[in-house]
Amino acid sequence: MRNTNRPSCPPSAIFTTIRLDSQVETNDLALLISIAVDKMPDQRRRIFRMSRYEGLSNREIAERLRISVKTVENHMTAALGQLRRLLASITLFF
Numbered sequence: 001m002r003n004t005n006r007p008s009c010p011p012s013a014i015f016t017t018i019r020l021d022s023q024v025e026t027n028d029l030a031l032l033i034s035i036a037v038d039k040m041p042d043q044r045r046r047i048f049r050m051s052r053y054e055g056l057s058n059r060e061i062a063e064r065l066r067i068s069v070k071t072v073e074n075h076m077t078a079a080l081g082q083l084r085r086l087l088a089s090i091t092l093f094f
Helices: 010-039 040-053 058-065 071-092
Strands: none
Touching: 010 040, 010 071, 040 058, 040 071, 058 071
16 A cells, blocks of 8 residues: 655655755855864964865975974864864754
């Protein structure tokens, strides 16, 4: 016996909706991360962007900024910790 209460919707439409929802969530998450990075202290933000967006190694960043590799590592640890805490708080809502 067929269930007539179920809406007739092709499976492809369901998957399209899921993909669109996921894309919106991805865009929202990217925006939140971008805002968090923008609010980091200048040096931390600069180091994070050089590492993650430009793909530079810690040594390359240290040489360009004329700081120690350990300073770069400390800033990256702080930046990633800040983003981890942000993501943890976001997952509480989903």
